[in-house]
Amino acid sequence: MNLNLTTKIFSIFSKLRLGEIEKIQSDPYKIQEENLFKILDQAKDTEFGQKYNFKSIKNIQDFQSQIPISSYEEFSPYIERMMNGEVDILWPGLVNKFSKSSGTTARSKFLPVSNEMLEDSFKAGTDQLILYLKNNPDSKVLGGKSVFVGGSLKKIKDEPRIFCGDISAILMHNLPAFAKYFRTPDIEIATLDDYEIKLEKLAEETSEEDVRSLAGTPTWTIALINKIVEKKKAKNILEVWPNLEVFFHGAVAFAPYRELFRELIPSPKMRYMEAYNASEGYFALQDDLSKYGEMWLSPDYGIFYEFIPMKEFHRENPPVYTMQDVKIGENYAILISTNSGLWRYLIGDTVEFTSVLPHRIKITGRTKHFINIFGEEVLVHNTDQAIKEACVATDATISDYTVGPMFMSDENSGGHQWIIEFIKSPKDIEEFRDILDSNLRQINSDYDAKRHKDIILKKLKLNVVPVGTFYNWMKSKGKLGGQNKVPRLSNSREYVEEILKFMNW
Helix, strand or coil: CCHHHHHHHHHHHHHHHHHHHHHHHHCHHHHHHHHHHHHHHHCCCCHHHHHCCHHHCCCHHHHHHHCCCECHHHHHHHHHHHHCCCCCCCCCCCCCEEEECCCCCCCCCEEECCHHHHHHHHHHHHHHHHHHHHHCCCCCHHHCEEEECCCCEEEECCEEEEEEECHHHHHHHCCCHHHHHHEECCHHHHCCCCHHHHHHHHHHHHCCCCEEEEEECHHHHHHHHHHHHHHHCCCCHHHCCCCCCEEEEECCCCHHHHHHHHHHCCCCCCEEEEEEEECCEEEEECCCCCCCCCEEECCCCCEEEEEEEHHHCCCCCCCCECCCCCCECCEEEEEEEECCCCCCEEEEEEEEEEECCCCEEEEEEECCCCECCCCCCECHHHHHHHHHHHHHHHCCEEEEEEEEEECCCCCCCEEEEEEEEEEECCCCHHHHHHHHHHHHHHHCHHHHHHHHHHCCECCCEEEEECCCHHHHHHHHCCCCCCCCCCCCECCCCHHHHHHHHHCCC
16 A cells, blocks of 8 residues: 555545534534434444334434433343344344453453444544644654554354454454554454553564554553563664554543653654543543543444533432533533444443533542442542642652542541552652642642541551562553553552552551
8 A cells, every 4th residue: 555645545535524523513413413313323223222212203202201310230141142142132133242341340241333433433542643733743653553452352152253352352353444544453463452551562563563553551561662672672662662652541520631641752853642432332532632631522422412510410210311412511421322232321431521512521539439338439540640730740650550549437537548659759658648638739729628637537648569560560460451441540449458468468
């Protein structure tokens, strides 16, 4: 394939698509309604579609009144049957690909991936590149290769037509020819099951390529960069990849890793672009690189969105809004209905809108991953921001962290226990602790109120663990790989106690 010709063709396509994106951003409500009725029509003759009488749905109000809000537990019996080869269950025909969702619990979730969903995911990935080039017209990213650190894919033993694995592996195995031309390493290496062997082979092969972009989660990308620098005995990765210019990242918040990446890739020209893609679909991407942490929620990728205000989330019948009704600054749980057969599915993520028209969001956390034992309502984006600012103030760099509650006793107030792994430790841990606690008080007024005079919450407790602790802990749980994430917050002491036990503390 001629690179110059490919670049020219992509440039022409990009201009046409940018015009479409501008129209979509100006009227997302029409696109959303069209999406909803398109997928309802496609699925009307499935078992689920007949059960809830999709054919009778005439408007969004009918849709919301006829179909219940559901979690994975309600969908799992349908999905198990689909994984056994049954057809026309949640989505028409045979769905033969299932993404294994991330998590720290023993039980994994498997989510259907239809051909229609794949097409929309590739459209989203192309949009991300188009928007990056719009923001950086002098980019040379198409002149070299992109490294995508992904997961693995396997056939189901008893049903060889069915494949299961990380969504990244499913996407890589089904990439269009255009995308395959630009990516490295070889697909067999990229989707190896043993992550440590894969990391070694990834480093060996990609270090010989002209890599200009990286794509993946921060944690595993850091591991790859460190492995290559070690193998090549380089000062930093730019000695190996001098033309590296962008990291397309997602899955976890980037704020805690930003300073570490600046150290790993010491170039003022290095850029970072965020996407919100999950096992359930491709939701949002950063359309303006100057708006750090904000992503455009596209209505155009085969998904219909609804939103439940988190302040009313635990009501028996909470209010549910569409994109047309959301308010800036409100924290919402997301419901999705997709072209893979998930209907009014509660994905567990929470977001806050930073603008409308275009609808931009920032991820605030999880419906289950927060701490609100004492009425403090601490969310992941609060702790990410607090720890980022504490690192800047003390010239420290973290690798990972998790936080759990310390419960009240007759003699003591409650509190939060932080377990942090530093790449570069602060000179004074107590100073870091004070700044972290102070930052969180400034960011979250509920936390600040509960910290007043230590009556309800005392100052946070900080445990520092050695480098490699979180990696080895995740490895011990069989949770290595790009789709697996360290849990940041929990309303229980589950993860804190697990790590303390792992460390024999």
